[in-house]
Amino acid sequence: MGVLDEVTRRPVSSIGWHEARRRARESARPLPAADVPLAEAAGAVLAEPLVALCPLPAYDAAAMDGYAVAGAGPWRIVGRVLAGDPAPTAPLTAGTAVEIGTGAVVPEGAGAVLPYERAARTGLVVTGTIPPGRHIRRRGEDCPAGQEVLPAGTPAGPVVLGLAAGLGHDTLTVHRRPRVGLVVTGGELCRAGIPRIGQVRDALGPMLPGLICDTGGEPVWEARLADDRAAMAAALLRPGADVLVVCGATSAGAADHLRGVLDTLAARVPVRGVACRPGHPQLFAVLPDGRFVVGLPGNPYAALVAALTLLSPLLGRLAGRTAPPTPTAVLAGPVTPHDRDTRLVPVTRLASSVVPVGHDRPASLWGAAGADALAIVPPRWTGGEVELLPLPAVRH
Incomplete structure (x- = not known):
């Protein structure tokens, strides 16, 4: 259980808040990387830099609806090309134009795109004024092929997935998201409705999955235990998770079994308490098989503080995220x-x-x-x- 301070009733081995966060993060290494389809990469972290497989744009493209023109006007319209059409085979010559849609391939020889709103058309002749080079997105002007656009450690959010697709990727190399098992203890907890006298409504079960996902983890199972030592030991031995989060049972009371079970299992416990308020009974341990245990106090705000202190940096490190700057x-x-x-x-x-x-x-x-x-x-x-x-x- 550890020795308690006679005045504070907390473990005498409590360490500073910053040191606790450092130990939680530096005890872990990013999980292995794998190539996964874009849809499965959502929420994971890039294990390698994102590199453009093709230029962006991939071809000279019209940025406006109008006329691709060559040379000085007036221009004789010799054809039409829309987005998705194959590239015109014949280059434009001076004084000619093709009607063109936004995103369509600009013919070779075109010097600008004259928008409809700036053009006057009579039959097959169009007139107007346009500076050279306007409204044409040249091949590779946004990003050449081979360009590194995002570093390793970037979370693969929706915008990153869209960018990757635009750069020609079907898969991404990402770190596996850490799997998290959630152990909620306490016979006094109720999960629905108004608690009766002697009960409290469980706030941690609804709160923690979102926090786990937000910091890079993936909740995979949940166990609810009475205050029982054997059940606690069985929960810590349950497979399928890289990180076990235990809610409650972290203090030194008669119903708090986590510390004793960790000692029985020969776990290494880098953090046995943190000198912070609230949340000082939190703990961080490493089981002999390499899995991690984060112990959170039972009070909801204290548990949130502990989760942000120990769990968030641990999951971020396992997920391969770079440590964010501290505002x-x-x-x-x-x-x-x-x-x-x-x-x-x-x-x-x-x-x-x-x-x-x-x-x-x-x-x-x-x-x-x-x-x-x-x-x-x-x-x-x-x-x-x-x-x-x-x-x-x-x-x-």
Whole structure:
């Protein structure tokens, strides 16, 4: 179980908040890479730079509907070409034009595209003025073939998938997303409706899958346990997940079995507690077979803090994501620092500063739900800038 401090009742081995995050991230390496179809790459991270397999545009293309013209006007219309038509075989000669649609292949010899709205047509003759080179997207002007356009470590979001397709890719080389098993403990939890006296509504089960996905992981199974040591041991031995997230059972009470089971399983425990408020009973362990365990406190806001402290950097590293830069801002408003622990305070932006939202007790998600980020308030903070931990964005 570990030795508890007689005053704080927390593990004496608690470490600083920044050090805990560092240990969680640096204990892992990116998971192996594989080539997968574009649709299966969504949410994964590029294991190799994204390189253009073809130029963009792939050919000289019309950027407007109108007339591809050669030389000075007036021009005699000698044909028509629309998007999807094969390239014209004969080059345009001076004084001739073809009617053309946006995205169509521009014939060799054309010097510009004269838009309909700037053209006057009489029969097969068109007149107008247009500077040379206008409204033609030349082959490779956006991106030549062989150009590296995105570095390894870039998440493959919807826009990245669209770009990859436009550059000729059918597959992408990505790191496998870490598989996460979720273990929710507590006989007092109810999953639906209004809890009766002695029960509490489970908030972690609905919250954690979205957070796991947001930080690069893939929830694969969920187990719900009573406060039972044997059941905890069985859950930690269950296969199919790279990371096991245990909710509750992380403290040192009579019903908290996680620490004892980890010791029985000969797990390495780089983080046995974190000097932060809320969330100090969190822990991070590595099982002998290489799988990871993240222990979260049972109180919802404390669990969110712990998940962002340990789970998010771990999943990001396993998924191959580069560590994001840490934003900072001036923290304005009434915040009381702790003399020993880092405080994590829900804040929202106001002009160039951030202000506390309030409602930040360990058991309440009210403040975090209305916040943009958590302010990292160091011990004995005296004002000024603080680091920010952005909260997961809403996914539409």
